[in-house]
Amino acid sequence: MGDRRWPHPPDDPHPRRRRVPGSAGGRCRGAVAGPPAVGHSARLAYAAVQRIGAMRLHVAFLPSLVPTGRPGSERSQICLVVDVIRASSSLVTIVERGASRILIAGDVESARQAAASWDDVVLVGEEEGLAPAGFDYGNSPVELARAPLRGRPVVFVTTNGTAAIRAVKGAGAVLVAAMRNGAAVCREAWRESTARGDDLAVVCAGREGAFSIDDAYCAGYLADALLTYGSADLTDGAIAALRLYRSEPDALAIFSQSAAARNVVRLGLTNDVAYCAQRNVSEVVPRLGRELYLVEETVKARRLDASPRGTAK
């Protein structure tokens, strides 16, 4: 796996301008363009070309589909974690609102425990879509965009998002990605992967172990944005995500059909879906270990240090 880039045929005068046959909209790059329209033997001969040492761009439609590494490769991965409706959009918003740090938890009980040891803490999250008892806010990015969070620690509950971040926590870097911060997160991810010689993986949180088209579409958008910086070897997942993204320029048209959006609409939070579909309106990039921590890691760290950064009780 991993060597999925078509070499440009030597007689192609415009290697960057060829497009994926049949795809509509979006930027189409040589990196995923098919071979020229010749016989299938010549076409397939391209497929046998090996590329050694090139950066790989993978899209994992679920956290369980993130490979631990390429066979025979020492590269680690820069991971962009996507739970676009709504956890990663909410996390971007929380950082924008100036929270001092975010502790993410997979369930309400561990969130409550973590919150107990912080001053002026804000409890955010959902249980079946709405804020659990005693929580300050639900997982509504529209609501969070008006919340007074400056300088305050936030404990944030997200089942699928936490599982995705946990699955890749050993990666070279873990960045939270959404439509809203797409350009910013891709710039940071590309810079870091080229500096470190790492591969790139966009990791979809999915929905209770099921494929989510909203996450897959966002992953395609991120892959497209990453490829504006250069070329990469694309896995099957990356090619499929790119095609999904390029099939429809209107993110909301895709999101509206997703199980995740339909659930949010049922709760009466229709505006959240449109908010999550907005692209490139934020420059923040929540990063694990910088703005963002898993609660279990924080608890571990606090056992070693009774008063981290002076913000604890």
Add this chain to the structure above:
Amino acid sequence: MGDRRWPHPPDDPHPRRRRVPGSAGGRCRGAVAGPPAVGHSARLAYAAVQRIGAMRLHVAFLPSLVPTGRPGSERSQICLVVDVIRASSSLVTIVERGASRILIAGDVESARQAAASWDDVVLVGEEEGLAPAGFDYGNSPVELARAPLRGRPVVFVTTNGTAAIRAVKGAGAVLVAAMRNGAAVCREAWRESTARGDDLAVVCAGREGAFSIDDAYCAGYLADALLTYGSADLTDGAIAALRLYRSEPDALAIFSQSAAARNVVRLGLTNDVAYCAQRNVSEVVPRLGRELYLVEETVKARRLDASPRGTAK
């Protein structure tokens, strides 16, 4: 989940003719068309509409993503299993060649054991892409299309295909699907699902637990063919597979980029990929329990019946 069909807006004079915005090629049906271009609130209001009792069409990109059933639903599922490069294409070919039955095995050793108790048996399968020692044929559908199989039992080894069939063996029906028998398998699946009131699931075998774009594309083609018979509620996976299929009319252009095809090309079996990309050239539908058996089930049955159908030693 499961109620993913847009109702036609009441003022739409051509509900069947609307197309998915931005999609190119292929047949685009009302069942997956988005709502009209009005404000996002009106657009999302469509998403809240519930459909009770409609048939669901799901595409599972891996066997592990097949839901066991809809919550609160008594429907069972008609499953179309896809391992298009190359197992399901080979299975279609083996049935076409007139094999008396096919026993499928997940590994070479259990295939050899099963073969030992049949007269005139043909051993087919692969280990790292080629025929294992003592096997009559590798998993090359082009080669199998010339093989003398009439009236003979075939033991067939496929790791991913067997895992997929095992995962759904309790379904209402399990049919082997490929590009080659697409129209035939969809006709049989639709007829049966409407007669039984069952849901439909296209199940991709994938590749050693990873997403395969060739299987996903074939699944989109099958979903498109199924929707020529009527409408269904589409899951996120079904919508994404349809968009992938409709993004590119040339199956070979997609297949050539897949990890599976690249592996086959490396083995020098380039023609197999083109063979697997041909659509609607076969009328056979291999069905679990009719043409096709899992070896472990056969062994169980043979313990109860020492001479099944007079073909055993």
